[in-house]
Amino acid sequence: MKKNIGTTDKVIRLIIGVLIAALGIIYKSWWGLLALLPIATALVNFCGLYYILGINTCPLKKEE
Numbered sequence: 001m002k003k004n005i006g007t008t009d010k011v012i013r014l015i016i017g018v019l020i021a022a023l024g025i026i027y028k029s030w031w032g033l034l035a036l037l038p039i040a041t042a043l044v045n046f047c048g049l050y051y052i053l054g055i056n057t058c059p060l061k062k063e064e
Contacts, residue, residue, distance in 0.1 A: 003045040006057035013042035 005013070017039035024032010041047045050056065 001044070001046045003058050004050045004056045005041065005045045005047055006059055009057040010042045010045065013038040017042065 017035045017037075019035075020038070021032050021035035024030070024035060045058075047055075
């Protein structure tokens, strides 16, 4: 798997994941399990949907 999630995207996914998990715990709802998706994609730096759509938010490597 080639990385396709940049730093900003990663931070946003982690924040959203933590918020969803917290709401799931507060309201005692199984919807909190949905938090695993944005957290997992942020941790592995790969999003399957981005891959399918050809999106890449990683910074371009500078050529020397």
